[in-house]
Amino acid sequence: MTLLVTGGAGFIGANFIRCMAAAHPTWRIVCLDALTYAGNLSSLEGIAEGPCFRFVRGSICDRQLLETLFCEENPDAVVNFAAETHVDRSIEAPEVFLSTNILGTAALMDACRAHGGVRFHQVSTDEVYGDLPLDRPDLRFTEETPLRASSPYSASKASADLLVMAYHRTYGLPVTISRCSNNYGPYQFPEKLIPLMIARCEAGQSMPVYGEGKNVRDWLHVEDHCRAIEAVLLRGTPGEVYNVGGNSERANIDVVRLICRELGQPESLITFVTDRKGHDLRYAIDAGKIRRELGWEPQHTFETGIRQTIRWYLDNRSWWQTITSGEYRHYYERMYAGR
Ligand code: NAD
Ligand code: DAU
Numbered sequence: 001m002t003l004l005v006t007g008g009a010g011f012i013g014a015n016f017i018r019c020m021a022a023a024h025p026t027w028r029i030v031c032l033d034a035l036t037y038a039g040n041l042s043s044l045e046g047i048a049e050g051p052c053f054r055f056v057r058g059s060i061c062d063r064q065l066l067e068t069l070f071c072e073e074n075p076d077a078v079v080n081f082a083a084e085t086h087v088d089r090s091i092e093a094p095e096v097f098l099s100t101n102i103l104g105t106a107a108l109m110d111a112c113r114a115h116g117g118v119r120f121h122q123v124s125t126d127e128v129y130g131d132l133p134l135d136r137p138d139l140r141f142t143e144e145t146p147l148r149a150s151s152p153y154s155a156s157k158a159s160a161d162l163l164v165m166a167y168h169r170t171y172g173l174p175v176t177i178s179r180c181s182n183n184y185g186p187y188q189f190p191e192k193l194i195p196l197m198i199a200r201c202e203a204g205q206s207m208p209v210y211g212e213g214k215n216v217r218d219w220l221h222v223e224d225h226c227r228a229i230e231a232v233l234l235r236g237t238p239g240e241v242y243n244v245g246g247n248s249e250r251a252n253i254d255v256v257r258l259i260c261r262e263l264g265q266p267e268s269l270i271t272f273v274t275d276r277k278g279h280d281l282r283y284a285i286d287a288g289k290i291r292r293e294l295g296w297e298p299q300h301t302f303e304t305g306i307r308q309t310i311r312w313y314l315d316n317r318s319w320w321q322t323i324t325s326g327e328y329r330h331y332y333e334r335m336y337a338g339r
Contacts, residue, residue, distance in 0.1 A: 002028040004075040006060050006108065007082030009033040011188040012123065012222055014043035016081065019226040021047050028052050030073050033082065034059040037327065042319060043187040060104035066111040070118075077119040077233060080108055086191055087127075087153045088335060091277050094152035101156035102163065109167045109175070117173055121233055122164045124179045126218070126245065127154035131280035134214060140286040143179075143241045150278045165239075174238035178229055181245040181285045184305065185222030186312045190320045191331070193217075193252065194306075197259045198313045199324055201269060207260075208336055211275035213253030216282040220246035221300035221309075231294040242294070245285025248302040255306075262310050273339040 003020065007013040008031035017029055033039045035057055047053055054073075058065045060082045082104060084090065084097045105122065112118035129141040130148030147162070149155040167173040184194045200207050228244040236242060253270075260267050290296045300308075313320060324332075 001026075001077070002030065002073055002075045004030045004032060004069070004073065004078045006032045006078065006080045007039075009035060009039035009041055009043060009055075010081060010085070011038075011043075012183055012225060013081035014040075014187050015185060015222045016079065016226040016229060017044060017047055017053075019223060020230065021050065021053070023230070025052070028054075028073075030054045030056065030069070030075065032056045032058055032060065032069065036084070038085065038189050040187070040189075040323070059100075060108050061099055063107050063110070066107060067114070070111050070115045074115070075118055077121065078108060078112060079121045079123065079229060079233065080105060081123045083157070085153065087151045088191075088276065090151050090153035090156070092335070094156075097152050097156040101153075102159045105160040106163055109164065109173060113167070113171055113173055119233075119238075120164070120167075120173060120175045121229065122160065122175065122177045123229065124161050124177050125154065125157050126179050126181045126243070126283045126285050127151070127280065128158040128161055128179060129283075130154075132282045132284055134216065134281050140284045141179075141243060142286045143243055143289055150280050161241075168239045176232050176236045176238060177241045178232050179241060179243050179285075180225050180228065181218035181220050181283055183222045183225050184219055185309050186316070187319070188222070190324055194255065194259070194309065195313060195320060197256050198263070198310055199320055201259050201263045201265050202314070204265065204269065206271040207256055207269045208271050208273045208339065209253060209256055210273060210279060212272060213251060213256065215252050215279060216249050216284070217252065218245045218284050219248045219250060219255075219302050219306075220244065220298060221305040224298040224300055227299070228290060228296050231290065231296045235294050242290040243285045243287050244290055244296075245287045246298050246300075246302065247287070249282070249284055250302065258306065259310065262307060273336065
């Protein structure tokens with residue numbers, strides 16, 4: 001099996017490559033990543049040196065590069081993680097989200113078509129469904145919930161999902177889509193809620209909670225997401241969508257308070273700042289289909305997973321401190337100044 005993993009130097013892609021290299025040591029894994037601000041080759045340390053692994057720096061939008069790579073590697077399957085992923089950045093500057101997330105996905109699928117109909121898996125998100133009200137705990141997203149994206153990021157992911165299904169219907173490309181809820185775990189870029197709050201709390205800096213902190217996210221450990229993608233890749237039915245989620249809904253303020261407690265810091269560090277524009281209220285995934293049909297079950301609970309994750313960030317300060325001392329600092333100053 002030769003697997004082409006795009007966006008494999010990012011948070012989930014790197015965890016996926018680590019999981020697959022451990023579970024399937026005979027697989028050849030080729031990682032294509034543009035190394036944008038969110039890509040980090042050090043997340044693949046220990047894997048990148050292996051004989052079954054190849055890293056290629058480049059964009060999924062580069063059709064010529066894709067053609068060369070497909071000719072050289074003849075992949076059996078493609079798992080597409082490559083994307084612009086931060087909602088706040090998509091509000092600030094949507095255009096790159098459209099080119100990478102939509103046109104890049106189309107370029108990859110065209111390469112799959114041109115090479116005999118290579119199996120294609122699209123890593124999507126629960127955000128394509130929009131949000132749910134806070135006062136209806138009975139409601140969850142199923143695979144039949146209509147797409148109703150709120151942000152430029154989620155609209156770009158929803159557009160890509162529509163294209164993926166269109167390529168299945170029109171060209172018979174063997175595609176699958178997984179739509180997962182919020183991930184947490186090692187190697188997450190510290191602009192996202194959990195690593196951002198750990199880094200700031202640890203340094204005794206203000207912890208910026210949007211609005212009143214009542215928005216709810218459904219948290220899943222990244223390793224459980226990786227195992228779900230593996231299950232879909234190996235046992236999923238082409239043309240199908242699978243929701244993935246951990247049944248672990250938490251209000252943002254509760255997650256941030258937990259981080260303060262775990263790090264022994266005062267809650268007075270928490271600062272309520274101007275809300276995100278169009279801020280989705282609540283996500284909640286019904287993962288019944290992947291549990292029933294593919295036998296997937298999450299292994300981590302949020303309680304143990306979040307403590308292990310905090311420990312990982314404390315034990316691996318150098319991984320994120322190089323990020324927070326670089327260009328990212330200017331992003332933070334720009335995004336949060338006067339908020
Ligand atoms: P990330 O931002 O950490 O990583 C994205 C990676 O894609 C980076 O390595 C970046 O360099 C690479 N990339 C960006 N543009 C590229 C391009 N044009 N060509 C090649 N590589 C490019 O993102 P993540 O959190 O790991 O998310 C991975 C995927 O999972 C995304 O598609 C995202 O929509 C989806 N997802 C994320 C979550 C979450 O909670 N983080 C949940 C559900 C789904
Ligand atoms: O649901 C899956 C999605 O989860 C993925 O598709 C996205 O790629 C990923 O970024 C994530 O999106 P969110 O917008 O939910 O994640 P983020 O970490 O940016 O924010 C989580 C919540 O925390 C959200 O309600 C906004 C809030 N927040 C975030 C930041 C960065 C704050 O209150 N303060 C902050 O500084």
